[in-house]
Amino acid sequence: MKLTIQDISKQYKDKWAISHFSAELNNGVYGLLGPNGAGKTTLMRMLADILQPTAGNILLDGEDIRTMGDGYRDLLGYLPQHCGFYKQFTAHRFLMYIASLKGQEKKYALAKVDEMLHLVGLADHANRKIKSFSGGMRRRLGIAQALLNDPKVLILDEPTAGLDPKERIRFRNILSELSGDRIVLLSTHIVSDIEYVAKEVLLMNEGQLLKQDRLVTLLEQLKGMVWKAMIDESQLSSLKRHYKVGNILRQPSGIEVRILSKEQPLPSARTETPGLEDLYLYYFNEELAE
Numbered sequence: 113m114k115l116t117i118q119d120i121s122k123q124y125k126d127k128w129a130i131s132h133f134s135a136e137l138n139n140g141v142y143g144l145l146g147p148n149g150a151g152k153t154t155l156m157r158m159l160a161d162i163l164q165p166t167a168g169n170i171l172l173d174g175e176d177i178r179t180m181g182d183g184y185r186d187l188l189g190y191l192p193q194h195c196g197f198y199k200q201f202t203a204h205r206f207l208m209y210i211a212s213l214k215g216q217e218k219k220y221a222l223a224k225v226d227e228m229l230h231l232v233g234l235a236d237h238a239n240r241k242i243k244s245f246s247g248g249m250r251r252r253l254g255i256a257q258a259l260l261n262d263p264k265v266l267i268l269d270e271p272t273a274g275l276d277p278k279e280r281i282r283f284r285n286i287l288s289e290l291s292g293d294r295i296v297l298l299s300t301h302i303v304s305d306i307e308y309v310a311k312e313v314l315l316m317n318e319g320q321l322l323k324q325d326r327l328v329t330l331l332e333q334l335k336g337m338v339w340k341a342m343i344d345e346s347q348l349s350s351l352k353r354h355y356k357v358g359n360i361l362r363q364p365s366g367i368e369v370r371i372l373s374k375e376q377p378l379p380s381a382r383t384e385t386p387g388l389e390d391l392y393l394y395y396f397n398e399e400l401a402e
C-alpha cells in the first residue's frame with residue numbers, strides 16, 4: 113500500500129494549520145513528531161477523511177481517498193485524539209457496536225472483539241462499564257476499536273496519551289505484533305514511543321514537514337553535537353543561556369547535563385550517542401536550527 117499526501121494545506125478561518133505538506137508512506141510504522149500546535153491532529157483528521165483539505169490531495173495506491181469514500185473507510189482504522197465513548201456501555205458492547213457500524217457480521221464480530229480485547233489486555237474487563245475505566249484503559253479500548261476491521265491504513269493520534277509506562281510498553285508490543293502489510297502513522301509527544309517501532313520519523317512544525325527519514329539517518333546528522341557533562345549548580349543557568357540543555361540529572365556528586373552544541377561546550381564535556389530526544393530538541397528549538 114502507498115499513501116501519498118500531495119501538497120495539502122488546511123486553513124481554519126485566518127489560520128493555516130497545514131501548508132504545502134507532502135509525504136509518501138508505504139507499509140510500516142511512521143512516527144509523527146512535533147510540538148503542540150504543529151498541526152498533527154489536523155493532518156491526521158484529513159488522512160482519516162473526516163476533514164477536507166483546503167488544497168491538495170491524498171491518494172491511496174494512486175486513487176483519491178475522497179472518490180474512494182466507503183472503500184477507503186473500510187481500509188481505515190482511526191484513533192482520534194479524544195475518543196468519544198458511550199460510558200454506560202461495557203467494553204464488549206462498545207466494540208460490538210463499532211463492529212456493527214463497520215458492517216461486520218455478528219459471528220465474525222464476536223470473534224474479532226474477543227481477539228481485540230485480548231490484544232489490548234482488556235479481556236478480563238470486557239463486561240465492565242467504560243465509565244469505571246481508567247484513562248489508560250479507555251485509550252486501550254480506543255486502540256482496540258481502531259483495529260477491529262484489520263485496517264490497512266491505521267492512524268493513531270496520540271495513542272499513548274494517559275498510558276503509564278507499563279501500558280506504553282504493552283502498546284509498543286501491540287504495534288510490533290501487527291503484521292507488516294499496513295501503513296501505521298502515529299503521533300506522539302513521547303519520543304520513546306516511536307524510538308523503537310518507527311521505520312521512519314516525520315518531523316513537523318507550524319503545519320510543515322521539516323524532515324522525513326529513517327531515524328538512524330536523522331540521528332547521524334547530530335553526531336558530535338550531543339555532549340554530556342557534570343557541572344555544579346552555579347554553572348547551570350549560564351549553560352542554559354548559551355546552549356540548548358536537555359536532560360538534567362541531579363546526582364550527589366553534581367548535576368549531569370546533556371547539551372546540544374556544534375562546539376565542545378565545556379572542557380569536561382564528552383560526546384554522547386544522539387537519541388530521538390536530542391533530535392526533538394534540535395529541530396524544535398530555534399537557537400539550534402540551521
Ligand SMILES: Nc1ncnc2c1ncn2[C@@H]1O[C@H](COP(=O)(O)OP(=O)(O)OP(=O)(O)O)[C@@H](O)[C@H]1O
Nearest residue numbers: 124125127129146147148149150151152153154155
Ligand atoms: N477548529 C479549529 N479552528 C481554528 N484553529 C484551529 C482549529 N483546530 C486547530 N486549530 C489550530 O491549528 C493549529 C494546529 O492544530 P493541531 O491541533 O492540528 O496541532 P497538533 O500538532 O495536533 O497540536 P496538539 O499536539 O497540541 O494537539 C493550531 O495553531 C491550532 O490552534
